[in-house]
Amino acid sequence: MEPFRTLDGLVTLLDLPNVDTDQIIPKQFLKRIERTGFGQFLFYDWRFIDGTRPNPDFEMNADRYRGAKILVTRANFGCGSSREHAPWALLDYGFRCLIAPSFADIFYNNCFKNGILPIRLSEDRVEALFERVRATPGYRLTIDLEKKTITSGDGLAYGFEVDEFRRLCLLNGLDDIGLTLQHEEKIRRYEASHTAV
């Protein structure tokens, strides 16, 4: 997994609450057996008309948002299915950081396993970001995971909270399985003593 330390990037918006993983990556694209190549199908039914032409009403499609690395969106992002294809699609499209008032549990977990940083901010702060991004074409944010800060050239400066263990894993690009296998001895002892259910 690629480490995440600081990220400076263009910000784009998705102004809907309860965006489910069926919207992030529709089911017809879950039949691939690889982890890569899902970005072209991200938000497929919203991004495209008839699966071909970009939908001009989908905010993210505007030229000014091309190349965005940070997505600001509304509450309960990533609800529904556990499909890890959702973070794979977001990552493949170019997103490394998501900002919302809340995320669904399984999706939130899946992001960290793929080097994506999901940041929870209050509704007010998310609303302020929406306003600033819309008012300023080319609006960028700098995310510093070491200091846990979000800053921008216009003076915006927010702190954010993230679980310390997850932060260290992201900072160092650590592989969970490798970490767990360091406890091999404990796992073996547990297996020896655990009553089968």
Add this chain to the structure above:
Amino acid sequence: MTPHTMFEKIWQAHVVHEEPGQPSLIYIDRHLIHEVTSPQAFDGLRLAGRRVRRPELTFATMDHNVPTTARSLPIEDATSALQMDTLSRNCKEFGITLFDLASPEQGIVHVIGPELGLTLPGATLVCGDSHTSTHGAFGALAFGIGTSEVEHVLATQCLLQERPKTFLIEVTGARPYGVEAKDIILSIIGRVGTEGGNGSVIEYAGDTIRGLSMEERMTVCNMSIEGGARAGMIAPDETTFAYLRGRPYTPKAFDAAVARWKTLPSDPGARFDRTLRIDARSLTPQVTWGTNPGQVVAIDSRVPNPAELSDPNARKSAERALDYMALRGGTPITEISIDRVFIGSCTNSRIEDLRRVARFVKGRRVSSRVYAMVVPGSQRIKQKAEAEGLDRIFKDAGFDWRESGCSMCLGMNPDTLKPGERCASTSNRNFEGRQGKGGRTHLVSPLMAAAAAVEGRFVDIRQYELKEN
């Protein structure tokens, strides 16, 4: 001694390693896999040169994109076929038991787990599917995981997990006629909202819950995730033990296991982080009107008017949902006509669901405007239903009787809605495009779906009580 919740007891019994400031390492007793969320996990193992630590604790089936037409027909979709072949090859390479399309045990992963006795009280059970919460009906700690975690379990038989919060939902009182388990859980989601359970494990309790059959308990736990909770659970009792006795993968020393399982229920006075009480006598048959399962109302009410919603996010969400669903605020639910009926999914495709539907449709006909299908949850259920003659009743009434699988719950196989079609569905998600691009899904109980099939529109199932008595 400090009283403990059932969740705390199971969690504590599975902690392998803990240190401050880190998630706990917990042991996983049962791991279920299917064709869609496992291929990349096996690739990861091969890439790192890792083996499956306990292949005898993982069980596989094919369900998400299997066709529900006759098994003798070839699989037309080459990418689906490749995904199924990949699962077969992976199971063979790593020594995992697979219930494939030819197996009499094949079915939806959350249907066959309990059916085969793989799901047991007090166990930790995971699967790369959010509806793994279903298995909590047996007093197991069961939750959905992503593919990276599937790989983690395959390699280590453990998972790193943050300890969730506990949420007690107590349902008490006698259920009125026509109010099914599905209506209980839809009412709960309507109340707590789609993210109300985030970060929590729900324990459902109270005399109404204790009075439910195992099939009904599974329906309730199944949709915990639609309220944001990764897991839902119900204390095991005589109903649970009677269901499990004699199933193939249950412990040989069954009575000794029962004695252990009896220590699982939450102790009197155990503390939960949050509690909600619901009076079952006030519940009504439910119908979703929007594009998430929290957008739900009683059958005898109307589609809400977004302008009357005070929360701006809820209003925006409702406006968008009504636009997608082609509905106007203020429309009585019983005036909404439908094109399709889907009876199936890990929520409502078990033998009891099929028996109830059959009892209702016997001697009735599916409306000429409606195409209705019944998709049994597993091959075992299909055989059982056919032995009881339920298939004849369905076919005589005009239903299509299919092979087992996830089918139109998520439309990965050819069973999908066409754009603009409206469906009364016993499944669990009414998201935009879930059952097919442009399709419009209304979630209901099996009885309500059966009545809608007959009338061609939503009807209050409680009316039939009056007619029939």
